[in-house]
Every structure is written in C-alpha cells, then in structure tokens.
Amino acid sequence: GMTWTAYHRYSTMVSWMDSLRSRYPDLVNEKVMIGKTYEGRNMYLLKVGKPRADGKMKPGIYMDANIHAREWIAGATLTFMVNKMVTEYETNSTARRMMNEIDWYIVPSANPDGYEYSHAAPNNRLWRKTRRVNPFSTDTGCDANRNFDFKWMVAGAVQTPRENTYAGAFPYSEIENVHVTEALLALVPQVKGMLSFHSAAQMWLLPWAYGYERSEDYDELMRVGRAATDALTAVYGIPYEVGTAPDILYRAAGGTLDWAKAKAGAKYSYTPELRDLGFGFVLPPNQIIPSGLETFEAVNVIAQAIFEEF
Ligand code: 0X9
Ligand code: ZN
Numbered sequence: 595g596m597t598w599t600a601y602h603r604y605s606t607m608v609s610w611m612d613s614l615r616s617r618y619p620d621l622v623n624e625k626v627m628i629g630k631t632y633e634g635r636n637m638y639l640l641k642v643g644k645p646r647a648d649g650k651m652k653p654g655i656y657m658d659a660n661i662h663a664r665e666w667i668a669g670a671t672l673t674f675m676v677n678k679m680v681t682e683y684e685t686n687s688t689a690r691r692m693m694n695e696i697d698w699y700i701v702p703s704a705n706p707d708g709y710e711y712s713h714a715a716p717n718n719r720l721w722r723k724t725r726r727v728n729p730f731s732t733d734t735g736c737d738a739n740r741n742f743d744f745k746w747m748v749a750g751a752v753q754t755p756r757e758n759t760y761a762g763a764f765p766y767s768e769i770e771n772v773h774v775t776e777a778l779l780a781l782v783p784q785v786k787g788m789l790s791f792h793s794a795a796q797m798w799l800l801p802w803a804y805g806y807e808r809s810e811d812y813d814e815l816m817r818v819g820r821a822a823t824d825a826l827t828a829v830y831g832i833p834y835e836v837g838t839a840p841d842i843l844y845r846a847a848g849g850t851l852d853w854a855k856a857k858a859g860a861k862y863s864y865t866p867e868l869r870d871l872g873f874g875f876v877l878p879p880n881q882i883i884p885s886g887l888e889t890f891e892a893v894n895v896i897a898q899a900i901f902e903e904f
Pocket of ligand 2: 662793
C-alpha cells in the first residue's frame with residue numbers, strides 16, 4: 595500500500611486515489627480518467643475539497659507532478675500533501691481551511707510512462723522524457739515540459755530527438771499533454787492557481803519562463819511566492835529562491851508554467867523545484883515526509899492568497 599517512506603510505482607498511486615475516495619467520499623469529490631498515455635496507462639484527475647454548504651463556486655487550484663519522470667520527490671510530495679489535507683480535515687485547522695476554501699484538482703503523475711520507465715531498471719533512473727517512439731528517429735521520448743502550445747520552441751528547447759530538452763516535432767505531439775491541457779481548460783475560469791511540481795533546485799519559479807518579459811502580475815507573484823517560501827523555510831530552514839525561470843535558472847519555453855498562466859487563466863502559476871540538498875534527482879526516501887511537511891506550508895500560503903483575492 596501507499597506510504598511516504600518509500601517511492602512507489604504508478605499503480606500504487608492510483609490505488610491510493612481509490613482508497614482515499616472510498617474512505618473520504620465527502621472530501622474526495624471525483625476521480626476522473628482523463629485519457630490514456632502513449633503506452634496505454636490511464637491518467638487521472640482527482641478533485642478534493644469540502645463542497646460549500648450554499649453550493650457556490652470556490653476558487654480552484656490545479657496541481658500536478660512528475661511531468662519529468664526522474665523527479666520522484668515531486669509526486670511523493672504532492673500525494674503526501676493531498677493525503678494530509680484530506681485525512682487531517684477534522685483535526686488540523688490548516689488542512690480544514692484549505693479544504694473549505696479551495697477546490698483542488700490533482701494529477702499526481704503527468705507522465706506515467708516515463709515515471710514507470712525510470713523505476714523499471716537501475717540504468718533508467720535518470721530518464722526525464724515521455725516514452726513515445728519518435729518517427730524518423732531511433733531516440734525515444736520528448737520533454738513534455740517543452741511541448742505545450744505557448745511560445746513553443748522560442749528558448750531552452752531543441753529539435754534533436756536525442757536531447758533531454760527535445761520539444762517534440764510540434765506542440766502537443768505528446769498525448770499526455772493533450773489530456774492535461776483539456777482537463778485544465780475544462781476548469782477555466784475556476785482555476786486561479788497552478789502548481790507543477792519538479793525537482794531539484796529549491797526554487798519557486800514563476801512566469802514567464804520563455805523570456806525576460808515581466809508578466810503583468812509579476813509583483814504579486816513575487817510577493818506571494820516569497821511569502822510561500824518563507825513559510826516553507828520556517829519549517830526546517832531549507833533555503834528556496836523565488837523568481838522567474840530566466841532570472842534564477844534559465845529560459846525554457848513550452849512548459850506548464852507559462853501555458854497555464856497564458857492560456858488557462860491561472861494567475862498564480864508556479865513551478866516549485868523541490869529539495870536537492872546535493873542529492874539532485876536521487877533524493878533518499880527519508881526526505882519525502884520533511885519535503886511534504888515544508889511544501890504543505892508553502893501551498894497553504896498560496897491557497898490563502900487565492901482565497902482572499904477571488
Ligand atoms: O527545465 C525544466 O523544465 C525545469 N527544471 S528541471 O530541472 N525540473 O527540469 C524548469 C522549468 C521552468 N520553466 C517552465 N516550466 N517553462
Ligand atoms: Zn523537472
């Protein structure tokens with residue numbers, strides 16, 4: 595079964611969603627199959643939150659993880675946080691407020707084929723991309739975080755299938771991205787926040803990632819991002835940087851971060867890059883719970899900001 599002391603296979607994550615839904619039917623509202631991966635796995639969107647007594651709409655936050663296969667801490671942290679919000683609803687006032695104020699939409703693994711491949715053999719551990727067999731090439735997979743249809747290929751992406759930042763032959767060449775995009779577009783205009791979890795740089799990235807332009811909400815995204823990482827750092831002292839991808843990391847076009855803000859109305863769009871601590875992508879599993887606890891505090895700050903504004 596599911597725990598947060600080990601990294602689990604995709605099927606265990608799916609069973610965890612089912613068991614959470616059957617144990618907390620009032621809080622886990624829906625588990626929707628949003629489509630199949632290239633290799634035929636089912637992708638799911640979980641909706642959690644306490645419905646309002648008056649039936650009125652709550653602001654929504656969409657969260658996903660593991661669009662990059664090897665960043666195992668991302669999905670582990672995300673499932674930990676969702677599990678905490680749901681199972682501690684009665685006992686933890688922070689969890690209760692998050693569930694009362696926000697509708698949460700969660701895709702625990704945005705690239706299940708790549709994730710499973712990274713588990714399948716020790717030599718595969720650092721696989722990043724999808725697993726589609728590219729036409730006209732013997733190289734497999736595409737960087738799904740370069741494959742969205744906003745400023746596609748303008749920076750930090752290549753047209754060489756062998757490379758780790760291969761953007762695909764055209765936007766949405768990856769079926770997994772089609773499913774995520776359609777799921778998120780169906781939630782417009784409810785979704786005001788998007789958190790796409792990655793690792794490993796201890797950064798809280800904000801748009802735009804494609805270039806150095808400032809978004810119209812830059813100041814607010816910086817302010818809320820700083821408040822979020824202040825709350826995160828307060829837990830264990832782990833430092834996080836906040837800024838646009840070009841300012842503190844590098845330019846990268848075609849990712850979830852920019853697309854969600856530009857095309858899905860998610861004003862508060864962030865890409866958290868979780869714990870590194872010198873381990874890079876191969877973070878030991880005893881880091882899952884601390885990462886989950888500290889990141890939960892940051893997500894709470896984002897939720898409060900969105901609740902107050904909308
Ligand atoms: O390169 C990436 O996709 C992300 N870094 S990682 O080490 N996890 O691969 C940063 C992406 C930031 N930009 C966008 N989301 N567009
Ligand atoms: Zn990543």
